[in-house]
Amino acid sequence: MSKKLEKQFVELLDKHQNIVHKICRIYAYDDASHKDLFQEISIQLWKAYPKFRGEAKFSTWMYRVALNTAISLYRKKKRSIATSSITNFEFKLSEDEYNNEVEEHLKLMYQAIKELNDIDKALVFLYLEDKNYKEISDTLGITEVNARVKMNRIKKKLKELISG
Amino acid sequence: MAEGLDLLKEQWKKQNKNLPKYSKDELYQMLQKKSTSIVKWIFIISILEFLFWIGLEVVSYFNDFNAIIDEINLTYFYRVTLVINHLVIIGFIILFFKRYKNINVTDNAKELMKSIIKTRNTVKAYVWFNVIFFIISFIITNYFTIKHLSIDQEGFIWGFIAGVFIVMLIFVGLLLLFYRIIYGTLIKRLHKNYQQLKKLEL
Known part of the structure; x- marks a missing residue:
């Protein structure tokens, strides 16, 4: 995919990254899994971006892809210290x-x-x-x-x- | 004062400045990383499954298998099953790619999960077809092999049947185990979520 498209996408992702962070806040259980999920959502958004025709608002489209990733595609990694940072993560x-x-x-x-x-x-x-x-x-x-x-x-x- | 979820809703909007923020550089870097989504893994494992069964056929083709088949007069049976098998494999591969292409992350959650499960089930059906096909041709081939052997070797025949049966059981057992381990962990969560959504419609 072209550099121009990538730049355009990163601008949009940057502008709306709060949406993804908020989804991660609900689904992730520590800072590492927050980053993992954020990354997977970003990749899925980027993969689907060429098909985004602008019929819907970018943020509306983002809600759908991001939530789909969280509940359908994302694979939680098993971590032995999963609960350690929960208190800092509220x-x-x-x-x-x-x-x-x-x-x-x-x-x-x-x-x-x-x-x-x-x-x-x-x-x-x-x-x-x-x-x-x-x-x-x-x-x-x-x-x-x-x-x-x-x-x-x-x-x-x-x-x-x-x-x- | 609002309470419960509505209190959180009031505060929810105000949390933006407390959220983490990644720089554009970090975002760029993330896009270069490989996806670990379950669809990607289903795709990779499915391709390996197709290759495994095709590989098994290639191996049997280069073995002395054909000579044995000729000897026990099963040449015609073998050719017909081979043609059927190949047609079915091609059909399954086409169907698999069609299903895989239909997985669309911008569908609603329920549709997306449904299409992932459907894609997975196509390959599952393919593997079961192969297992059943394998068992049937195994039994027929062995039946004719036994018939081909002279009758005074009865003890040997029963030993042979038992051996064949054990090999078959081990094979099917391993396959089931493979499914439990690989797919059990892979789509357990997806299945659970899909059932949750379906339950809502009742």
Whole structure:
């Protein structure tokens, strides 16, 4: 593939890399697996890029390829020290928002999300990204009604995980 | 105050400045790396599977196998099965490439998983076809070999049958083990996720 195309792609990837990082935050369990997943998503995006015709927004297209990689293509590497850096790898509040109680609650919430299965994580991610049920159902290939029902169940499950 | 997931949603948007950021150089470097996606591995292993069975045929072609076949009067049977086998192999290879090409990372998640599993199943069917074909021709060939031997060697015949049977069992056993190890670990997660999505439709 041409250098020009590659340059164009890296510009776009750079501009939207936050999306990929956020997916990695949901699926990866430490810094090394974050980088692994980020890399695999970037490669898959790059491989699919020549077919990207610009019908959709780049970011919308990116959500789909990135999530597909996380739940369908990516192979987790086994690591013996997998849990060691989890504490450093949680959701960080910005400094000015600092509030102990809120932060504690968010930490628990984050840990609970980590316990969900891959599909539930995808739903949570899209929900957090403020995607509507139409987009969620289109990305995953389920009906809107099912996406809504499932989301309500996940919310309930997360509540139970936190209070339990 | 919002709670639970909605509280996280409020904070979620504000986290951008706390996310890691890779430089463009790092991004370039990442693109040069090799993909480790399961589709790539399914592709590589499938090609090896096709080559293995084709290789097995080539080996038997250069062996004394033909002489034995002629001796026990199975030449016609052997030729017909060879033609069928070749046609089926070609059919499977064409089908495999068609399925492989249909894997599209921009499909929705469910469709993507479905097409990966379908591609995998094509090769699985191909391998089972070969195993069953192998067993049937093995039994027929050995039946005629035994018939060809003189009847007063009965003890030897039973020993021969037992030997053949054990070889067949070991072969099929190894194949099953191969599947469990290679594909079990490779697509276990994908299968699980696909079942999760399918369950949602019930």
